[in-house]
Amino acid sequence: MISLAGRDILHSWSRFVLTGFGLGLLIGVTLTMAGVYRGMVDDARALLNNSGADLWVVQKDTLGPYAEPSSLRDDVYRVLLGLPGVARAANVTYLTMQVRHGDSDLRAMVVGFEPGQPGQPEYLLAGRQVTRSHYEAVADEKTGLRPGDTIRIRRHDFRVVGLTRRMVSSGGDPMIFIPLKDAQEAQFLKDNDAILNERARTAANPALNRPGVPGLLEAVQAAQNASRSVNAVLVQVAPGTPPESVGAGIRRWKHLQAYTRDQMEEILVAKLIATSARQIAMFLVILAVVSAAIVAFIIYTMTLGKLREIAVLKLIGTRNRTIAGMILQQALGLGVIGFLVGKTAATLWAPVFPKYVLLEPGDAARGFVVVMVICTLASTLAIRAALRIDPATAIGG
Amino acid sequence: MNGLGIRIEGLHKRYGSGDTAVDALKEVEMTVAPGEVVGLIGPSGSGKSTLLKCLGAVIDPSGGRMSIGDEVIYDDGWKTPDLRSLRRDRIGFVFQAPYLIPFLDVTDNVALLPMLAGRPNPEARQRARELLDALDVGHRAGARPSQLSGGEQQRVAIARALANQPPVILADEPTAPLDSERALGVVRLLNRMARQFRTAIIVVTHDEKIIPTFERIYHIRDGRTYEEAGQGKAPD
Numbered sequence: 001m002i003s004l005a006g007r008d009i010l011h012s013w014s015r016f017v018l019t020g021f022g023l024g025l026l027i028g029v030t031l032t033m034a035g036v037y038r039g040m041v042d043d044a045r046a047l048l049n050n051s052g053a054d055l056w057v058v059q060k061d062t063l064g065p066y067a068e069p070s071s072l073r074d075d076v077y078r079v080l081l082g083l084p085g086v087a088r089a090a091n092v093t094y095l096t097m098q099v100r101h102g103d104s105d106l107r108a109m110v111v112g113f114e115p116g117q118p119g120q121p122e123y124l125l126a127g128r129q130v131t132r133s134h135y136e137a138v139a140d141e142k143t144g145l146r147p148g149d150t151i152r153i154r155r156h157d158f159r160v161v162g163l164t165r166r167m168v169s170s171g172g173d174p175m176i177f178i179p180l181k182d183a184q185e186a187q188f189l190k191d192n193d194a195i196l197n198e199r200a201r202t203a204a205n206p207a208l209n210r211p212g213v214p215g216l217l218e219a220v221q222a223a224q225n226a227s228r229s230v231n232a233v234l235v236q237v238a239p240g241t242p243p244e245s246v247g248a249g250i251r252r253w254k255h256l257q258a259y260t261r262d263q264m265e266e267i268l269v270a271k272l273i274a275t276s277a278r279q280i281a282m283f284l285v286i287l288a289v290v291s292a293a294i295v296a297f298i299i300y301t302m303t304l305g306k307l308r309e310i311a312v313l314k315l316i317g318t319r320n321r322t323i324a325g326m327i328l329q330q331a332l333g334l335g336v337i338g339f340l341v342g343k344t345a346a347t348l349w350a351p352v353f354p355k356y357v358l359l360e361p362g363d364a365a366r367g368f369v370v371v372m373v374i375c376t377l378a379s380t381l382a383i384r385a386a387l388r389i390d391p392a393t394a395i396g397g
Numbered sequence: 398m399n400g401l402g403i404r405i406e407g408l409h410k411r412y413g414s415g416d417t418a419v420d421a422l423k424e425v426e427m428t429v430a431p432g433e434v435v436g437l438i439g440p441s442g443s444g445k446s447t448l449l450k451c452l453g454a455v456i457d458p459s460g461g462r463m464s465i466g467d468e469v470i471y472d473d474g475w476k477t478p479d480l481r482s483l484r485r486d487r488i489g490f491v492f493q494a495p496y497l498i499p500f501l502d503v504t505d506n507v508a509l510l511p512m513l514a515g516r517p518n519p520e521a522r523q524r525a526r527e528l529l530d531a532l533d534v535g536h537r538a539g540a541r542p543s544q545l546s547g548g549e550q551q552r553v554a555i556a557r558a559l560a561n562q563p564p565v566i567l568a569d570e571p572t573a574p575l576d577s578e579r580a581l582g583v584v585r586l587l588n589r590m591a592r593q594f595r596t597a598i599i600v601v602t603h604d605e606k607i608i609p610t611f612e613r614i615y616h617i618r619d620g621r622t623y624e625e626a627g628q629g630k631a632p633d
Contacts, residue, residue: 001512011500259506312496317485317513
């Protein structure tokens with residue numbers, strides 16, 4: 001038996017392919033939306049992997065440093081280093097801000113780290129690590145910066161000495177790594193006018209500017225202007241030590257919050273990007289419904305255009321299941337074309353997206369199944385219409 | 398097939414019931430021998446289409462008896478529940494317009510019926526090519542219906558009707574869209590095919606050009622048939 005669906009498709013292939021192309025773009029958007037979600041999760045995991053930490057120690061009762069603000073004194077890491085099971089501990093700061101580059105600016109997460117310690121970007125694409133104590137930076141390639149470029153963060157210029165990859169915040173902003181002291185200053189140090197203002201206010205406070213207590217005012221002002229805070233301490237535990245046991249000790253005795261890697265992943269994936277995930281899920285549902293409506297409309301219209309032929313086919317003895325099969329095959333064919341176009345389109349345009357789009361083969365396979373199911377469901381309307389056609393209509397009168 | 402091609406006895410068809418009932422066919426009597434082409438003529442609303450639909454097994458008569466060859470197919474009820482197979486294997490249809498399947502080429506339009514009957518594709522296509530050659534459209538075997546003239550399309554439609562070698566062909570105004578010359582050409586073909594394949598052909602027509610070509614004519618009026626000898630001026 002010949003394939004009626006195949007012949008019909010070949011007969012009007014240009015209309016079919018164009019329709020499939022349009023549907024494919026919609027499927028491409030759907031796959032891309034799924035890829036955006038996967039990218040966000042993968043970015044979160046990359047962020048955790050690249051930090052090189054087993055524990056994130058943050059301010060008590062916060063979900064910091066990525067999900068909530070967290071502030072710790074920068075000498076806390078010394079205390080942590082003294083705990084049993086802790087191999088390394090290092091301060092880090094995170095601040096999302098606009099960074100000037102020439103005449104333009106770019107949004108980035110500025111990370112303060114201590115060279116050679118946890119928090120340093122592990123892999124470089126180009127250039128070298130930060131070796132000087134001040135005013136050098138390593139940037140993620142998504143910033144568009146190149147080694148040798150100069151960027152301005154707050155009051156200081158930094159020279160980009162290296163490039164890294166897949167180092168982005170949970171919001172998708174590329175990271176720029178600078179020395180910790182510079183980052184602390186960028187995050188916590190006020191501008192000159194504010195410092196002058198603060199000094200004047202302090203000097204006007206009789207409790208802090210007592211006559212006969214020399215040095216008190218200067219000490220208070222120095223304390224006010226010091227940048228002694230960090231957002232988190234990254235801890236690496238000694239080999240064979242369970243991170244959770246070390247974390248429990250930190251929570252119990254140091255009045256700090258310590259998250260293991262799994263807990264931090266839970267915060268990033270389940271809490272931080274949960275709203276985005278729901279947003280994307282809504283888009284996926286809407287796109288699926290729109291795709292189904294389009295396929296149903298197209299297949300239904302194509303079927304209505306063949307009423308007489310279907311009546312003749314039924315009159316000359318074609319089985320209902322052959323006619324239903326023809327319509328179903330056309331719907332599935334449309335789905336296959338749409339999926340191939342969509343997958344190709346998504347693969348082509350994914351790298352252009354500002355955020356990382358991760359197109360997983362598993363998602364593509366699931367997407368294909370969903371497209372086939374949608375096409376099958378969408379064809380039922382046309383199949384019902386075709387099966388209702390009376391073969392007697394082929395005979396005049 | 399021995400004896401008669403198709404025999405219809407006391408066939409009637411009633412639409413609706415009670416006070417609104419309409420008897421579209423009343424006591425239709427008709428016989429057509431194998432190899433014979435008869436005309437069925439009647440004014441609009443006389444019951445021609447209803448009769449054709451009953452004969453074509455697309456609507457149920459209300460009573461009567463129909464036989465194809467020696468086999469009774471309807472006797473106050475269909476003898477087989479599978480009317481689709483009955484239409485496919487025992488009855489050929491030629492319509493006012495050819496109604497060829499536009500997405501199949503000429504060969505497959507004809508071969509489709511044997512394929513639907515379960516014949517292998519090569520055998521079905523061989524049968525189609527033989528019929529197309531017999532109807533002088535073999536040279537258009539690979540063309541699409543849209544590439545054929547009206548006359549060629551009607552020849553292909555006749556070939557399709559003959560594809561499963563049915564004992565009966567029902568032709569519903571097959572010459573209506575054609576000019577005189579082509580209309581007579583179609584009648585010539587139907588006569589030739591009827592003789593060649595021993596097929597009983599009933600031609601429903603209004604076409605004054607072809608009415609004189611029938612040897613026998615059935616008039617249908619108010620749901621009843623009346624037989625009349627025709628002029629039998631079959632075209633050469």
